[in-house]
Amino acid sequence: MTKDIILQLSIRSIRLNFLRSLLAALGIVIGVVAISSMGMMGANMTLSVTEELSAMANVLVIKADTGGGGGGFGPMGGGGGTTTTRKSSSSASTKDYLTRANFEDIERAVASYGTVYPLYQDSTKIEVGGNTGRATIYGMRDDDMADILTVEEGALPKTSSSIVIGPTFAERQGLTIGSRITIGDATQNETVSKYRVVGILKEKGMSMDMNTDNAIIMPEKAYVGLFGGEEEYDQVNVILNDINDADATKTSIEDKLNRKDNVITIQDSSRMMESITSTVSTLTTFVMAIAGISLLVAATSIFNVMMMSVTERIREIGILRSIGTRKNEVLRMFIYEAVILGLVGAAIGAIMSLILGWLVVLAMVGTTKYFFTIQSLIYVPMAMAIGIAICIFSGVYPAWRAANLDPIEALRSD
Known part of the structure; x- marks a missing residue:
């Protein structure tokens, strides 16, 4: 009371x-x-x-170790930054690429952790309707294109003279299905050829492996014909089934390829996600x-x-x-x-x-x-x-x- x-x-x-x-x-x-x-x-x-970020944080980007560290990411979504024009395999003075043997070792190391695919990448001169500029060019194997890329309009390339482009690139250049683009820089001893746009990709947004929204993607045969360097990959991407396997996958790859010398460097996008969050x-x-x-x-x-x-x-x-x-x-x-x-x-x-x-x-x-x-x-x-x-x-x-x-x-x- x-x-x-x-x-x-x-x-x-x-x-x-x-x-x-x-x-x-x-x-x-x-x-x-x-x-x-x-x-x-x-x-x-x-x-x-x-x-x-989780949608892109399950990616490991593997590149050749050129002695420059290579621990960080380049521009967001660019797959590691600006590249220089590729030399043919006969004239390359330094090994700044991954070989087919390296790729196969990576495949064996990754095993069931995820999907592995090689990627060519370069930047070169383009011409569209009389206007010139530069664009990022990716080269991919046919099977990988079918597995990795999603087409919003049109279809994937079936010939070496056809390409697909990203939605941002298409909008910026005013391109549609059937448009033709001249690609190549004669001053860099590149083959200059015309390619037909057969597909426009679905918007992907920010990505660590490759910026497809603002690029041109062509089959491996067409890329090698333009830049040379067959089976000399600029990077190998690993798309993990489970982001929690990132450390285990990295360790497996490094144990396989970096046992004696540092052959490759691995960029782990999940670390960037942790840093941002x-x-x-x-x-x-x-x-x-x-x-x-x-x-x-x-x-x-x-x-x-x-x-x-x-x-x-x-x-x-x-x-x-x-x-x-x-x-x-x-x-x-x-x-x-x-x-x-x-x-x-x-x-x-x-x-x-x-x-x-x-x-x-x-x-x-x-x-x-x-x-x-x-x-x-x-x-x-x-x-x-x-x-x-x-x-x-x-x-x-x-x-x-x-x-x-x-x-x-x-x-x-x-």
Whole structure:
């Protein structure tokens, strides 16, 4: 019964000072909304980026070790960066390519971990409708083209004079099915030939193995006829069945090819995904910390309200103490006030967080696909707990001060 009376006294005090208490609770509301909204935005951004990167993070790009390190990625989606014009195998002065024997060793090392395919890559002069420029050219085996590429319009090449192009390249150059492109640079001793566009690929987006959206892809026979270097691959790509096998696959390949000398380097796109998601998480934490400043302001407001309440109720406290109310009961009375303010503020903040958080995620991330996931919604109870804890912490000293007032001095107060 005593507890009920103390709780009623706490509620009565809040009612008598409703506006002041409301403003104090509003600080908690703002803090909860700020922390939970920023947390949900970060979680949704991390999940969205992770999903997007996961589609390409299951790729290992293997290149010849030319002694330059080769540990990082070149431009995003370019399969390792800009290449120089290929020399024919008879004139190559350095082994900057992978041989068929290397490819077969990689195939054996990968085994059931994933799909392996070799890739030629170069950049050369093109001419379309009298306009000249440069483009990235990929060469692929016929079977690999059928397995790896997805055609949006048209079909895959069936002859050495036909090619497929990426959607971005087609749009930029104004190309359609049946268009003809002159490819090759005579000044680099390349064969100059005309090719017919027979297919436009489906948009792939960001990718680590090759940027097909903005490139020309031709059969191996056509590529070798243009650049030379038959079975001299610029890179070998491994598409893993399970991204968790990345380390095991890398170790297997390195044990097979790099036992004596460093023959190949492996670029693991999953490491890049981990780095990006880690960066996003760090930024989220930083933004939440900034948002948390609002709760410090709220804590100051709660502390001020509680101290004013103690000051205004000194005589009431004296009366309570004189009729036998114990110190710990007076202490609880003020702690209850802080808890009520915290609970009300946190509850309102939680409701507003779901509304404003949804809008923030939609505006900043562009999708609310992951909004109602555990990883996202966990920030709402987390922010509520922080808000309530700050209220209680802010009310401890005023409550202690009220409980330790001398009853006689309190009764003398005006």
